[in-house]
Amino acid sequence: MSIRDVLRDPQILAMGGGGFTMEPDNPALDDFALTLVGRPEPRILFLPTASGDPTAQITAFYARYARRASATHLSLFRRHGSARSLADIVLEQDIVYVGGGSMRNLLAIWRAHALDELLAEAWRRGIVLVGLSAGAMCWFAGGVTRSSGPLETIAGLGLLPGSFSVHADGEPERLPVWLAAVRSGELPGGWAADDGVGLLFRGTRMVRVVSSRPGAAALRADAVGAELVRHRIEPELLGAAPGRLAERPVPDAIRELRELRRAMRR
Amino acid sequence: MHATRPPQIVAFGGGGFSMEAGNPLLDDYVLGLAERERPRVCFVPTASGDADHYVVRFYRTFAARCETSHVSLFRRDRGDGAVEGDLEAHLLTRDVIYVGGGSVVSLLGAWRAHGLDRVLKGAWRRGVILCGLSAGSLCWFQEAVTAFHGAPTVVRGLGLLPHSNCVHYDGEPERREEYRRFVGDGVTAGYAADDGAALHFVGRDLRRVVSSRRHARAFHVAPRDGEVVEQPLAVSYLGDSERDLSAVA
Numbered sequence: 010m011s012i013r014d015v016l017r018d019p020q021i022l023a024m025g026g027g028g029f030t031m032e033p034d035n036p037a038l039d040d041f042a043l044t045l046v047g048r049p050e051p052r053i054l055f056l057p058t059a060s061g062d063p064t065a066q067i068t069a070f071y072a073r074y075a076r077r078a079s080a081t082h083l084s085l086f087r088r089h090g091s092a093r094s095l096a097d098i099v100l101e102q103d104i105v106y107v108g109g110g111s112m113r114n115l116l117a118i119w120r121a122h123a124l125d126e127l128l129a130e131a132w133r134r135g136i137v138l139v140g141l142s143a144g145a146m147c148w149f150a151g152g153v154t155r156s157s158g159p160l161e162t163i164a165g166l167g168l169l170p171g172s173f174s175v176h177a178d179g180e181p182e183r184l185p186v187w188l189a190a191v192r193s194g195e196l197p198g199g200w201a202a203d204d205g206v207g208l209l210f211r212g213t214r215m216v217r218v219v220s221s222r223p224g225a226a227a228l229r230a231d232a233v234g235a236e237l238v239r240h241r242i243e244p245e246l247l248g249a250a251p252g253r254l255a256e257r258p259v260p261d262a263i264r265e266l267r268e269l270r271r272a273m274r275r
Numbered sequence: 276m277h278a279t280r281p282p283q284i285v286a287f288g289g290g291g292f293s294m295e296a297g298n299p300l301l302d303d304y305v306l307g308l309a310e311r312e313r314p315r316v317c318f319v320p321t322a323s324g325d326a327d328h329y330v331v332r333f334y335r336t337f338a339a340r341c342e343t344s345h346v347s348l349f350r351r352d353r354g355d356g357a358v359e360g361d362l363e364a365h366l367l368t369r370d371v372i373y374v375g376g377g378s379v380v381s382l383l384g385a386w387r388a389h390g391l392d393r394v395l396k397g398a399w400r401r402g403v404i405l406c407g408l409s410a411g412s413l414c415w416f417q418e419a420v421t422a423f424h425g426a427p428t429v430v431r432g433l434g435l436l437p438h439s440n441c442v443h444y445d446g447e448p449e450r451r452e453e454y455r456r457f458v459g460d461g462v463t464a465g466y467a468a469d470d471g472a473a474l475h476f477v478g479r480d481l482r483r484v485v486s487s488r489r490h491a492r493a494f495h496v497a498p499r500d501g502e503v504v505e506q507p508l509a510v511s512y513l514g515d516s517e518r519d520l521s522a523v524a
Contacts, residue, residue: 058381061324061349085381085424086324092425111349114385121384122424155352157389158359 017135020045021168021210023145025175025202027221029073030066030108031141037221037248038207039073042104042139045209051103055082058118059110059143062086066108078104085118099127104137107144109175112163113156115143125166132168142175149173151196153187160186162196169213171199177228178203184228188237191230198231206244220244280402283308284435284476286412288442288468290487292336293329293376293408300487300513301473302336305406309370317358317369318345321385322377322410325349325357329375344369348385363394371404374411378423380430382410392433399435409442412474416440418463420454427453429462437479439465445492446470454496455503464497472510484510 022045027038043051055070057063062084074080083098091098099105105128107115119125132138138148146152147165151172154163160183165173174187190196200208200215205222208215218227223246230239285308291301306314318333320326325347337343344365347357358365366372372395374382386392399405405415413419416432418439427450432440441454444467454467466474466481471488474481484493493508 058324059349061326063324063327086322086326086377088423094425111351113388114349117384117388118381119384121380158351 018211019132019135019168020137021132021148022137022139022207023148023169023173023200023202023210024139024141024205024207025145025177025225025227026109026141026179026204027207028106028139028141029069031204032221033069033072035205035221035248036073038205038219041207041219041247042106042137043078045137045139046103048103050077050079052079052101053081053104053106054099054102055080055106055108056144057082057108057110058085059108059112059115061110061114070106070108085122085124095122095124096127099124099131100134100136102131102136104139105131107138107140107147109140109142109144111156112143112146112152112154112165115147116163116166129166129168138168145175145202146173149199151190153183153190153196162186162190169210170197172196173199173208174201176204177201178225188230188239192232192235192237194232198229200242201228201230203227218242218244219247221247280404281477282399282402282435283404284399284415285404285406285473286415286436286440286466286468286476287406287408287473288412288444288491288493289376289408289446289470290473290491291373291406291408292332294470295487298487299336301471301485304473304475304485304513305371305373305404306341308404311370313340313342314370315342315368316344316371316373317366318343318373318375319391319407319411320345320375320377321348321391322379322382322414323375324377324381326377333373333375341371346391348389348391362389362391363397366394366398367401367403369398369403371406372398374405374407374414376407376409376411379410379413379419379421379432380423382414383430383432386414396433396435405435406473412442412468413440416465418465420450420457422447422450422453427457429457435479436476437463439463439496440474441465441467441496444469444494455505458496458498459503464495466493466508467496467505468493481508484508486510486512487514488512489514 057066149165149169150167151164203225205225206220209217227242415435417434419432420441469491471491472486472493475483495506
C-alpha cells in the first residue's frame with residue numbers, strides 16, 4: 010500500500026436513484042463514480058444484496074463497468090466457489106457499489122455476515138462507497154424504506170450524520186414521510202435526492218451535488234424548533250458536454266454488425 | 276391447521292424439487308405427512324434471495340396438486356404474487372412450509388429482521404410441517420455447519436431442534452472432516468445427511484430417516500470416550516415402497 014493510498018479521504022457517493030440499474034442509457038453518474046478514484050482501471054465490487062442478488066442487476070453492472078474497470082460482484086446468496094474471505098475481497102477494492110432494494114434485508118444480511126463492520130473499515134481506508142436507493146440510505150443515520158410494505162423510517166449504519174431520503178421525484182409519496190420524520194425528530198435533518206442526483210461526501214462533509222438529468226435536484230431539510238427549514242440544492246449537471254454519445258463504448262455485437270455491413274457494401 | 280398434528284420437521288441433506296428434478300420421492304413424503312387431499316404449501320426462498328427461477332420451479336412442481344403460495348422478503352412493497360399483508364396469519368394456516376436452499380447466514384439475518392424466526396417457531400408448535408434442504412435444513416437446528424463463503428464454519432440456527440446439522444455430507448468431503456472436528460471441539464452432537472437423505476423429526480426427536488436415492492446415508496455424530504463417533508442410521512429408501520405399492524395394485 011502506497012502513502013497515497015493511506016492518505017485517501019473516505020468518500021461516499023449517495024444517489025437518490027440512477028446509475029446502471031435505473032439509467033441503462035445514461036452512464037453519467039456511474040462515470041462520475043470512477044473519477045473519484047485516482048487510478049486507471051479501478052477495482053469495483055458490486056453488492057446486489059438488497060435485491061437478493063438478481064441476475065438482471067448483476068448483468069447490468071458488468072455491461073456498464075466491465076470495459077473500464079476491474080469489475081466483480083459479491084453474492085451473499087449464491088456460492089462463488091471462492092475460498093477467499095469477505096475481508097480479502099472487500100478491502101482490495103477501489104470502489105464498492107451497493108444496489109437498491111430492501112434496506113431492512115440489506116442491513117440485516119450484512120450484519121449476519123459482519124459485512125457492516127467490513128464496509129465501515131473499507132470507508133475509513135478510503136475505498137469509495139457508492140450506492141443508490143437502499144444502497145445510498147444505508148450509509149446515513151437513517152432513511153425511509155418500504156422494506157416491509159408501507160413507508161416507514163429505518164436506521165442506517167450511521168457512517169454519515171443526518172438522514173437521507175431517495176426517489177424524491179420518482180416516488181413522490183416518500184418525501185412527505187421523510188419530512189414529517191425530520192420535523193418530529195424521529196430522523197435527524199438531512200437530504201432528499203431526486204432520481205439521477207448524487208451527493209458526494211468527503212469524510213462526513215457533503216462537498217458536491219451532481220446530476221445525470223436536467224431539472225433534478227436535492228433538498229436539505231432540518232427541524233428548527235417545531236419548524237421545518239428546507240432549501241433546494243441545484244446540482245452540477247454531469248455529462249453535458251457535446252459529443253458525449255460518440256465516446257460511449259460500442260458493444261461487440263453492434264461493432265461486428267457495422268463491420269459486416271461495411272464489408273457487404275464493398 | 277391440524278390441532279392433532281405434533282411439531283414436525285423434515286430436514287433434507289439435499290434433494291427435493293430444487294436438486295432432484297424428476298425424483299419427487301422426498302417431496303411426496305412430506306406432502307404425505309399433511310394427510311390432506313390438497314395440502315397448503317408455502318415456499319420460503321429467502322436463502323436464495325427470493326430468486327425468480329426458484330419460485331417458478333416451486334410452482335411448477337406443486338401447483339397442480341397443492342394450494343401453493345410463496346413468501347418474498349425482498350419485494351414486500353411490490354406484490355408480485357407473493358403473500359401480502361399478514362405473513363403470520365398466512366403461515367400459521369399452512370400444512371407445509373418449505374424452505375429453499377442458499378445461504379443459511381443470509382436466511383437467518385433476513386428472517387430475524389422481519390420477525391419470521393418467531394412466526395416459524397409458532398407454526399412448528401402448532402403442527403405446521405416444516406421442511407427444507409440445505410440452508411432450509413440447517414436453519415432449524417441449534418448449530419449448523421455452513422461452507423458458503425470459504426472454509427466451513429458453525430452458525431447458530433433457530434434452535435427448534437437441540438442438535439447440530441451438516442448437509443451434503445457425501446457431496447463435500449471437507450464438510451465431513453470439519454463437522455467431526457467441530458463436534459470434537461464442543462459443538463452440539465447432531466445429524467449429518469447425504470444428498471437424497473431426509474431426517475424426519477417429531478417434536479425434538481429423530482423419528483425416521485428416508486431417502487430418494489438408494490445409497491443415501493445419514494449419521495448421528497457425537498463424542499464418545501474422547502473420540503467423535505459417526506454412527507450410521509437406518510435409512511428407508513422411499514422408491515422401494517412405491518414399487519411395492521404398485522406391485523400390490
